[in-house]
Amino acid sequence: MALYHTYRPQCFSDMSGQDHIVQTLTSQIGRKQTAHAYLFSGPRGVGKTTAARLLAKALNCENRPGGASEPCNTCASCKDIRHGRSIDVVEIDAASHTGVDMVRQNIIETAQFKPARDAYKIFIIDEVHMLSTSAFNALLKIMEEPPTHVVFVLATTEAYKIPETVLSRCQRFHFSKIPYVDMEKTLKNILKKENRTIDKDVLNTIIQKSEGCLRDALSLLDQLLSTGDQALTKENTSLFLPAFHDETIQSLICSFVTCDRKAGLDAIATLSGEDMDMVDASDSLLAHFRYMLMALIDPKLKQADIHLDDHTKMVLQSLAEQITQKELVQLMDLIIRRKKEIRSSPTPQLQLELALVEWCEHHSAILPSTVLPQNETAPLPHPTKMTQNISSDDTPHSRTEKKILSRDVVEGEWGAILDTMEKMSPSLVFILKMAHLKEIDGNTIVCTVEYSFHKDKLMETSSKKMIEHFFSEALHVPVLINIQLAEQKQPEENNTLPQELQGLVSALGGEIL
Ligand SMILES: [Zn+2]
Known part of the structure; x- marks a missing residue:
């Protein structure tokens, strides 16, 4: 049996998400103040029918003590409802029974009789927006004067298609996407x-x-x-799971924020090479930018419909600090504009490429050159200018002033940052302790390591994100890390490696280049 059926919640406390609805319904059941008609609206697959069945079970449960709201799941009524064979709970799929005759026969006629065994006769009408106008009118008649033993639960994904007259008879609950x-x-x-x-x-x-x-x-x-x-x-x-492009999308976002044309074009080429639909790519970009916008306005904003993991949120939050609200709105406008042209474009990725170039063109003019990593034409920032914003946390709008790193600050904090990180990832810190700080390029800390497997380990997406997170937190600046391989050493030096390092090399299965 499918997981969705096997693990369908059998009591309210097992429901995923929808806390406010569960709370209201259980309180109504406990206080015996349930309504005669409910409308459960919201997207598909978020628990509307499940909640309707739970409500039916709780109302008809033979063992439920007064004041309690959960069904017992062991009495005859609970079992019958669970297996869809209760004669007092009628489930109707309005998508396949749209006509007025169905309403007359299955609802109006049945509702006249008292429940066969249970306390209530409950009608659960799924996809109720599919009913014809005459069917709605017939339904409305009985909803206006419902027999005391009747409860209606109407469920729909498209509440706006339901006549106002019917809506006004229902207690409405809107189910959200599951956080x-x-x-x-x-x-x-x-x-x-x-x-x-x-x-x-x-x-x-x-x-x-x-x-x-x-x-x-x-x-x-x-x-x-x-x-x-x-x-x-x-x-x-990997065969079953559709290709996932989260990392590439993140790097594209980073390219927009830092105006890095080359990295951005690379990311778009990767997406295109992995057969990602460019409209989907644009939508994904917009969803991420939207999160950044919310994060800029207030990180505590309720965003139940944003389905990003904490790690991605952390990365986006840190990127958001490098761009202003106004710029972000302009950027989203640009993507929306370009997205419309994708379908008619001879090369689907062209519109995203144009958006990137257009944005960088316009944006690098207003960006301080110091935050542009890898920008060969930008003059190197003056050292004293680079630190001036580091301690300017007293300004309330400091996030809009682009803070810049300096070598002194990084070196000063280096040991403390590694100490904090060590608890989380001793192996990364072990490698970082052997790395050398090469330079600070804008907000990028460039380090060199001697072995390619150290570089690979530090540049793994999860390691890189973790390092960037710890440095960003400690330095109060969004930090990027770039690890490079140091100049080749003389071969004989390999023989003088500390024993500890030799051990690590063999433990990691690496080889010394
Ligand atoms: Zn029961």
């Missing part, structure tokens, strides 16, 4: 019960792909579990 954390919790619980493990990246991909629709997330997970592997890793799920 990232709730989705994560639910999926982890299921995996635990299924005795499977999952890589963080894979879990993150499932959650982001399903965009708040729990049903989609569970069907994606179903597919992955069907491979039979005990551990779901990036490798063994």
Whole structure:
């Protein structure tokens, strides 16, 4: 049986997300103040039908003590509703029964009779917006004067298609997309019960792909579990999981913010090479920029519909500090404008490339040259100018003034930062202690390491993000890290490596170049 059915919540406390709805409904049930008609609206796969069935179960449960709101799940009524065989709970799919005759036969006639066994006769009408006008009119008649034992639960993804007369008879609850954390919790619980493990990246991909629709997330997970592997890793799920472009999108965003044309064009080429639809790419960019805009206005803004993991949010927050609200709005406008042209463009990625170049053209003129990394034409910033903003935290709008790093500051804080990081990742710090600070280029700290496997390890996306996070936090400036390979050493030096390092080399399976 599909996960979505196996793990369908059997009590309100198991529902994922929708806390405000669960709270109101359970309180109404406990106080015996439920309404005669409810309208559950919201996107698909977020728990509307589940909540309707739970409401039906709680109302008809034979064992529910007064004041309680959860169904017992063991009485005959609870079991019958769970298995869809209760004669007092009628589920109708309005998408396949749109006509007035259906309403007359299945609803009006049935509603006249008292419930066969239970306390209430409950009608759950799914996709109710599909009903014909005459069917709605017939439904309205009985909703205007409902028999006391009747409860209607109407569910819809398109509430605006429902006549005002019907709406006004219902208590309305709007179901939102399931927030990232709730989705994560639910999926982890299921995996635990299924005795499977999952890589963080894979879990993150499932959650982001399903965009708040729990049903989609569970069907994606179903597919992955069907491979039979005990551990779901990036490798063994890559065939089933649609390609995910989060890292490339992030690097494209970074290119826009820092006006790095070359890196930006590279990122667009990568997306195009991985067959990402350019309209989807634009939408993804806009979603990320939108988060940055919210983060700039107020990081605490409620953003239940933004499905980004904490790590991505952290990266975006740090990028947001390098751009002003006004610039971000202009940038989003530009993307929206270019996105419209993608379908009619001979080369789909051209519009994004043009957007990037146009933006950099316009934006580098107003950006202080010091924040442009890798910009050969920009003169190197004056050393004293570079530090002047570091301690200017007293200005309330300091985030709009682009703060710049200096070598002195980085060197001064280096040891303390590594100490803080060491608890999180001793192996990274071990390598960083052997790295040399080469230069500060804008907001990029350039370090050299002697071994290519050290460089690879530090430049792995997750390591790089972690290092950047710790440095950004400590230096109060969004910091980027670039690790380069030091000039080749004389071969004999390899023989004089400290023993500790020799050990590490063999432990990591690397070789000394
Ligand atoms: Zn029961």
